[in-house]
Amino acid sequence: MIQRLAVIGVGLIGGSLALALRRAGAVAEVVGCDRAPEALERAAARGVIDRGVREPAAAVAGADVAVIGVPVRAVGQVLAELKGAVAAGTAVTDVASVKGAVLAEAEAVYGEVPGWLVPGHPIAGTEYSGVEAAFPELYERRRVILTPVTATEAAALARVRAMWEAVGSTVVTMPAEHHDEVLAATSHLPHALAYALVDSLSGWDERQEIFEFAAGGFRDFTRIASSDPQMWRDICAANRANVVDALRRYQADVERLTERLAEGDDEAVLALFRHAQQERARFLRLLEGRS
Ligand SMILES: NC(=O)C1=CN([C@@H]2O[C@H](COP(=O)(O)OP(=O)(O)OC[C@H]3O[C@@H](n4cnc5c(N)ncnc54)[C@H](O)[C@@H]3O)[C@@H](O)[C@H]2O)C=CC1
Ligand SMILES: O=C(O)C(=O)Cc1ccc(O)cc1
Structure with a gap:
């Protein structure tokens, strides 16, 4: 059970994950963060999030898991905004469709890939975008690829794996390059x-x-x-x-x-x-x- 989930970038992918975890009874509280205020309003109105904040650092405070659901090009910026804000015991994952670029951004920001970061990619989606397109069944019987590195903490990996399994996905791991x-x-x-x-x-x-x-x-x-x-x-x-x-x-x-x-x-x-x-x-x- 995730006590507090942070979703940074509340669109199709992040929003669907929040809805799916809620439906599975696998999360107690969802904190949303988005640079677009209207995305947070729509997410709250649809019951995707419990509350919204503007800063990624505020979103991860007290979260067991934080999911970065922003476009590939914005992941580096979010990682930079998280600097110094990720407490021990918080696992951070992302959903970006390209994994080498995420690892490169993490290295650029932190000098090395932080142990709390578990790069991930759900092989599930649609041609629609935005939180209005989110739906709770998106991850049922789908695959999620995680691309941990040597430095990835086992506890963070286990927590992210359990999160995806709770919404009906099968998790596989492989190197980011592959x-x-x-x-x-x-x-x-x-x-x-x-x-x-x-x-x-x-x-x-x-x-x-x-x-x-x-x-x-x-x-x-x-x-x-x-x-x-x-x-x-x-x-x-x-x-x-x-x-x-x-x-x-x-x-x-x-x-x-x-x-x-x-x-x-x-x-x-x-x-x-x-x-x-x-x-x-x-x-x-x-x-x-x-x-
Ligand atoms: N659309 C799809 O079918 C799939 C997409 N992905 C990946 O998931 C990620 C998100 O995709 P979607 O959910 O489709 O996009 P989306 O456009 O529905 O949602 C992205 C959200 O991130 C917000 N955002 C953008 N920059 C931000 C920043 N710097 N800080 C905070 N919020 C920010 C946007 O306002 C938007 O609400 C992408 O990296 C994509 O590659 C992965 C699997 C499937
Ligand atoms: O709409 C479809 O069929 C997709 O292929 C959705 C999709 C988009 C991006 C991904 O990284 C994974 C899946």
Whole structure:
């Protein structure tokens, strides 16, 4: 049971976590902190937080766990504002989609990664932002990746792990570097591609017709292009080398498919489509096995 939870950045991710912990009866009090006063007002009105404060240092005072739920680019600033304010026994975690950048920011602020910091990333979300989009079921049967370092305190890690398990998630740990490589492929690349596809088609002459007659497939493929552009610019920039690498590898494969089709090698095209269909079925079985 968390006696006091601090949520710094009360948006989709931080707000959903507070709602989920409340529903699970796993938290007694939630203190919110956000640089946007209206976010705190909306969070209080929705029952996401019990009270709001403006300063991260005030939010972590007396908290067992503090969750940094701000955009990737703002994590360093919040860590700087927490300097000297984290009491022994408080665990601080974050939810940012890129982990190497968070560790680098922590080192820049503190000279080393503090033992109370447990870098984390819930592999759960939607294309919507803000506390109004928060919902308590978001983390059910989802995975959360934690990327502790040698200096990470065992007690802090255990507390953050227990928090995510209380809302129905499975926790896995891995090095931050590995996290950033894997997520570049499975999350950052698809988002970049969805934005690129919609942007590209919108420049074609027939764009009105393209969008008018677009079927479900187009909608499915491009849902994530409705996500917050600034958030995704930040994520791609914070994981630049891995995302560039993933885009280049994908481009080379798309180029090969283009060549096969252009030269009439329909068997090769069929083989690729078949292989992809099988792989997706395997991926769906993997997801279902998790629930
Ligand atoms: N949206 C998604 O589906 C997922 C997002 N994430 C990560 O979670 C983090 C938050 O994302 P969302 O909840 O979607 O964003 P959001 O935009 O819904 O919420 C972020 C909140 O942080 C506040 N904020 C910004 N800078 C601040 C600062 N310096 N101090 C205090 N508050 C500040 C904003 O006012 C806003 O209320 C990001 O790092 C993102 O990479 C992780 C998993 C999924
Ligand atoms: O909307 C979706 O399907 C997502 O992929 C949400 C998401 C966004 C960012 C993350 O770091 C993890 C998950």
